[in-house]
Amino acid sequence: MSIRIKLLLSYIAMIIIPIIFCGITIMLISFALFGDNRIMRSFIDIDHQTTVRNTEDEDDIFSRLKVLSSYTPKQIEDEMFLKKTDQELNKNQAGLLIRKNERLIYVSPYFEQYSFEKFLPPFEGKGQIEDLGFKIEDVYFYYKQFDYYDVNNNAVSIIVIEHISPIEEMARKYFVLFVVTLVIGLIVTNGIMTYYMSRSIIKPLRSLKLATERIQRGDLDFQVIPHKHDEIGELSLSFEEMRCRLKESVEVQVQYERNRKELLSNISHDLRTPIMAIKGYVQGIKEGVARTPEQLNKYLTIIYNKVFDMDQLINELFLFSKLDLKEEPFQLEQVEIYQYLADCIEELQLELQDKGITIGWEAQLKTTIFVICDREKLRRVIMNVIWNSVKYMDKESGFIGIHMSVNSEFVTIEIKDNGMGIEAEALPHIFERLYRGDHSRNSNTGGSGIGLSIAHHIISQHGGKIWVTSEKGKGTTLSFTLRRIDQEEGENS
Template sequence: MSIRKKLLLSYIAMIVVPIVVFAGTGAILVSLVINNQIGPATVGILGDVKSMKEFRANLVQLSEWEGGLKFIAEHEPQRLEDESYLREIEETLTTLEMAIVVEKNAAPVYVSPWFGSGYTSNELMQALHEGGEGWNDNELELGGNLYSADKKEFIAQDGSDATLYVIQEDRISDTARWLFFAVLAFVVLVVAGTNGFLTFLVSRSIIKPLHQLKAAAEEIKDGNLDYELAPRKKDEIGKVGESFEEMRLRLKASIQAELQAEENRKQLLANISHDLKTPITAIIACTEGLRDGIASSEEKRQQYIGMIYGKATHMDGLIEELFLYSKLDLKRLPFYFEELDLNAFLEAYVKELGHHPQYQNVQLTYEGPAHAVLVEADREKLGRILNNITSNSVKHLDKAEKTIHFSLQEHQQNQEVEITVSDNGRGIGKEALPLIFDRFYRTDASRSTDTGGSGLGLAIVKQMVEAHGGMVEARSVQGEGTSIHFTLITGTKEKGERHDEAIDH
């Protein structure tokens, strides 16, 4: 999930979760109130009641008494001046925590005892008169206590103006105030808890991968390219982590390739020095022999000259192969592809090879299909591939009956053909077999050049086959022989296709 989507969902949750909690809590409270399931500990703030049912009954009774007293003030005002009646109802009023004040000519003539004992007449009348003319269901504050007060004006028996005040404890205001602060605290708690929890989750999903990324960067900065970063998230930071890990792998591969290239350069210099030193030493020895008159006869002189020519020719071949390999390695050798009949090409090549003096004692055979096999290939490079393979094979033939067999097979499902060159030579060991296509690799540990090899022949084969879009591999059994297999694709290439621009030397 993307970070944007996480933030969007968290914002929605910050709004929806509190609403759902409020709605659910409210529904539960309403249900408890309706079903009278709220106990004394919860309703204690409403007064000396033991249940919501009792609280509702008190409210109904208070309303009935308030209405009844107003009715008496309007229709039987004389009863409000009857002390015996007032004492009679006072017990009920005290139980209900309700009080009455009868005022006549702006002076109190009766005040409920439980209520009036705490205040002076002046304090009481001043508080009652602050309400003004339209005072109804107003709040009355005395001594820090809140009361709800209602009044009813009437005419006394003697015709003077009188007023009845019905006063009761303001339980509703207290309850509303308590509920307000309770709801406010609940809102703050739910919103803060929801926001805090969601913020923790979202920030953790962002900060933790960043810490991992930072740790990986520190490790790589210190040179530890083996420190693996395995991002588990699929968000933007996870993608950054994947890119970072890919960068680490590429950097590691690049450094390894650079180190390998440096090692190859050192090995190349050592190989060139070794392979050039031997013929140069021989040439120097022969020239010194000619100069010092050691070759006293014409026959010896011709022998020395022949040795010089042979070593110089060998050096020229080695340098030519080095130059060829370097152009292949730099992708600077031009390839000119043309359509050719590979079957006819191989058949002609094997016949021509039979006339070469190097293969006079070798039995050369070819096996191919009876029809033309068309491929797009560079004729010259294909001949060079076959020459390098066969010259490598003939050097390692150690049996009395020497054979080199060529075969061509079609693999139409892969749109490719496979050429195989197999011999019955001494074979190659399992340890050496994967290395024979490496440059300057020779199976003999002494790196002898007696056979005339440069160690680049099969490396050039690999480069040229891959330039044709094919693959090459070797199979061998020691004591029985070796076979080199390479493939060419049968798909067409643009004629004259090159790797890069040719280098003219």
């Protein structure tokens, strides 16, 4: 039997069994109150099933009588009118009573077997009152009463009486008992169904849970064997297939996790410093440390620069993450590399001159050489490398030289600076994410530490290579290659 059918049967049982419990309770209450099954007979009585009470009609009639009491009070004492109105109320199992000076002048024939004089509420003056009513011979009545004085200053009460059926009476009186019975029925039914379902569903699910816990602990050396041919059996087969695939990829996944933890740790380190600086300057502004407009402008400028640095760091981290996951799209096209590099250098030249740094450019051949690359990504590589060099060189006598050479398959581009150089033990780690030498972790140089990692990713996905040579105190040279295409092919395209 499939789980769907089992669940369907259990749902049906959970509906029927509580209803049976409630039915038994109603019968017991009926015998306890009346000595017979009067309540049950009242419930299934044809009149009760076919008679539909319309409380809106009853309210309309009562409202109409109140209006008549103000504008045509004599009509309230017209017996023909009262009988006609009472017949309309009888359709809704209600009746009309008119009381004048504490004496009933009209009693609905619908309730003629009852004596209301001792049970009706007293005259309250002018206004409307309503209540659950009163009880006569173990029968409950609901009433609405409107009191007023007629033109002769007689105290007149318009009363609409409504008989409350045994079902309503019992529901009002034993509502809590019904709820308790229903809850008990649900508890018993759920207990039985839970026990039944546990044998066919929960037990194999518990086995899958234990298998999940073993996977959670890193234990993949086991096998999940399905024991049934239902939906859970199919789930077990899928789980076993998942376990096998997970076992094959777990080593790669662990390595990814290790890299991400390291990345998060480094990110928190790089973000903490500017955040603390921003916090300090904002606190200084709040406490009035910046007393003059010049000081305030200085503080705001520093805050802006810190926020700008954080924004750049976040953008680089976002790009690095997409490159690392191979989700960053590359728009590869044929590019004439000589003119492309000339344009990049021209763009940088003025800005570097303002910093006191000279940039030199030489090519092996001033000719047309085509490569396959993404223009924006290659520009990011060149910018990252050059600005990384700028951070670690003397700004008064800094020099950056760019050299291009060509062979049959690749174009090699070298970017050399006369900065402080890189220690030998640091060179193997230079392209690792967020790796920076200790000297770079200060407020003067800063940097995100992933610029060269981004460059490494981009060049690798272009099918080229990137490497660094450096000597402490004598500068650094970063080189990378791009795959070239034949000149004729580039011109034809």
